[in-house]
Amino acid sequence: MKFTDLGLLPELLRAVEDAGYTEPTPIQVQAIPVVLAGQDVMGGAQTGTGKTAGFVLPMLQRLARHASSSPSPARHPVRALILTPTRELAMQVADSVVTYGKHLPLRSVCVYGGVDIKPQTAELREGREIVVATPGRLLDHVQQKSVNFNQVEIVILDEADRMLDMGFIPDIRRILAMLPKERQSLLFSATFSEEIKKLADTMLKSPQLIEVARRNTVSETITHRVHLVAADKKRYLLLHLLLQSPDMQVLVFVGTKFGTARLATWLERQGVNAVAIHGDKSQQQRTEALEAFKTGTARVMVATDVAARGLDIDDLPHVINYELPHVAEDYIHRIGRTGRAGKSGDATSLVAPEEAPRLTDIEKLIKLKVEKVEVSGYESLATTEPERRGRGHSHHERERHGPKASVQLPPPVAHVPSVAADGFDFLKPYEPAGADLPGATKAATLPPKQPLRPVAALLGGLGKK
């Protein structure tokens, strides 16, 4: 399937091409024709699936007939309303509107709280066809009468489940009540609780159900494991884990762009082929990194959450969270790449004591108490620090060897049965491929430069998708 097969306007196809997308994602393939046809949509999709373009592109097309270069505010009434739970998401979606709409004279604005309302008011008064907003601030504008919904044709609710978690549903209902009854409505949510279904019932008319992500939070074939470790020992533990399974490719998540680059460089210095992708990398660099990972030239890909979104990685057996995400849902997005189609997957998190609250949030979200496994020599409370032990060596050597203490990974983890409230068993027994792999003595040796597993197979084939 190509973008050109979806019935999009040349202006939109050009924008898609400019963005460097070659093929539509599954949610785009499903959603674009339905939205273009004017139907309501109930979309089950998480961030990272390309859902934003899935609704923004056809929305722009439906508004294109109103596009006008007239400066008169009267020619630019609000036609589309996109509601998001957070300012970050609002900004992200608004960016997409600008990106995909750059060849159409439609105007958009992003309104969210926590900043001066006046510039937003001024923009709204100039006339904007597309308003991307967080609910609270939008209601402030309603109260100020800086926005009018009489001409709204399309309303889109993004991440409805997060709206619910954040207590925005009453605000949403108030906003919906102000919109014209004759309109198109789209609701996107990663999960469908009873409340979300109720909201959908009131908001949508004969919606088309489109689902590309799993409804349940995590795959049952993923083994979750936490290693409690001091922050300054994480990289050594990561290296140790990599050495344990020398033929395993791993996607490693790091919280910051800087941390990503630094970790990849450090791994390279230890002899582990690693590539980094983060927001500051050009599209070209990202493509090259991904290609190196897919062909197996790079064994490790270190990524930030944002950079990893939309990556063409289908199925990967092992994800390591070098740092836990601040937003619990991102844990699900991260590990969503493993354990697909019933295959076994492994999600390992290196958790420093200061990350404990994040772990609690994640466990609550995935309804699972993740087993904590301390690795000898890397415990979070261990008093000996790798750097100190290396005194007398050059800085480089110290980094290279890491802790000299005997390092033993525990045997394969015996799982506590973890059955969710709905009877869903998240954990299945798992036999790590490297159960009899090197222990302490090999921990400080460099990984052999041997051919990796055929990753094209692991990743769903090269150049596909």
Ligand code: AMP
């Ligand atoms: P979303 O799920 O909407 O947050 O999108 C996740 C990421 O995927 C964004 O960074 C988009 O730029 C990117 N993306 C969206 N559609 C495509 C596509 N067809 N091909 C490649 N990347 C895409």
